[in-house]
Amino acid sequence: MNTLVQRAYNFNAGPSALPLAVLEKAQQELIDFRGTGMSVMELSHRSAAYEEVHNNAIALLKELLSIPENYEVLFLQGGGSLQFSMVPMNFLKPGEKAGYIMSGSWSEKAFSEAKLFGDAYHVASTKEGQYRRVPQIDELKYNPTDAYIHLTSNNTIYGTQWKEFPDTGDVPLIADMSSDILSKPFDVSKFSLIYAGAQKNLGPSGVTVAIIRKDLLEKANPNIPAMLKYSTHSKNNSLYNTPPTFGIYMLGEVLNWIKETGGINELAKRNEEKAKLIYDAIDQSNGFYIGHAEVESRSLMNITFRVKDEELEKKFLTEAKNEGFIGVNGHRSVGGCRASTYNAVPFETCKAFSEFMVKFQNENR
Structure with a gap:
């Protein structure tokens, strides 16, 4: 492994992250x-x-x-x-x-x-x-x-x-x-x-x-x-x-x-864990973050949400990019924010983004 390479926090919706071992x-x-x-x-x-x-x-x-x-x-x-x-x-x-x-x-x-x-x-x-x-x-x-x-x-x-x-x-x-x-x-x-x-x-x-x-x-x-x-x-x-x-x-x-990795069952378990990190940041924000999807239809692959007001949302997206989170803007047709947590997106990437969300909320109450 080339340890000198700094991998991005890649939340692109597609083309999206590939497993580092495969690359x-x-x-x-x-x-x-x-x-x-x-x-x-x-x-x-x-x-x-x-x-x-x-x-x-x-x-x-x-x-x-x-x-x-x-x-x-x-x-x-x-x-x-x-x-x-x-x-x-x-x-x-x-x-x-x-x-x-x-x-x-x-x-x-x-x-x-x-x-x-x-x-x-x-x-x-x-x-x-x-x-x-x-x-x-x-x-x-x-x-x-x-x-x-x-x-x-x-x-x-x-x-x-x-x-x-x-x-x-x-x-x-x-x-x-x-x-x-x-x-x-x-x-x-x-x-x-x-x-x-x-x-x-x-x-x-x-x-x-x-x-x-x-x-x-x-x-x-x-x-x-x-x-x-x-x-x-x-x-x-x-x-x-x-x-x-x-x-x-x-x-x-x-x-x-x-x-x-352990096949599709292991991936499903990991995907649940990754998505939960980000959904928890939304659900525990007391309305600071607003999820788009109804709970029973929430995707484990694409987590879509808004920040409580437009100016804060612009600031959120700017700071997220500055912190190295790539692809967090929502689709151009709807706006907002989106984290795409496909199979190859590591747990650590989702954890870092969840922590950033909590930190941003605390600093912008």
Whole structure:
């Protein structure tokens, strides 16, 4: 380890913190990847050396999430935003409807894209309440003949997260899990398709993971461009074209780090502990800090709050930056403050920020 490097208190919402151990390993292997005399970025994506990286990443993801045998794991490009289009392009056929559960800005964007391809409607929405919570399961109203139901598992902008997922029976359930995948255990078999941009919990930006049930693949629209068909990537083990090889290598190393850390259950425990530090600072502030999300919907990944008045909030953000806390400004669309506490954000970073919050309150009563 290079002990001279001072790591930032990184609360960026994405691209976000990566495990230091992973960065150090990548640094060691950067010029000569495992005796090849080349960087992993220079390897042919058809080479045996890269194929091992690629397949190990798929196997690790299947292991860590206990993905059943009837699912494919794909590595795609275009981020979660391209998935907003690919999902309806593949699965929303003429004469069918698709239901979207509205819980924040990203579900709004996904819904807008779906409307370009077919008949999409709101299954439920918490927009009137400023997206302070996710809809309750008994609020969901959908049709048993729907092509699919879509939800966003964690809302980075508003700081809300699903604690329990609905069981939609024979209607395929599709989830954007970009900002909380691998942060806590969940049952993959409830979903027909899960997609996630890598840049929050999985690795660097540039890779998108899709976990898709094989029977849904068989229902896809065949009359769309090859690169936008899930089946194209499934048939070619995500090697139809040149994939983001370095990003997949890094993703695999992050998955190795998760496994060595103790797996998803250990990460969930750590994430609870980290988030509690900051939520306690909010809850014990007697209104100095005001959390956005309702308690039962609070995210463990993105903690959103305001300071009691606008001038103090500006001062808070300025002093936080001066103290080395990076990425604490809320999303540009809503303002306020946000601490993104993804898997790789250390406990010590969250503890330091919690202590700063208490100190700032005491000095600015």
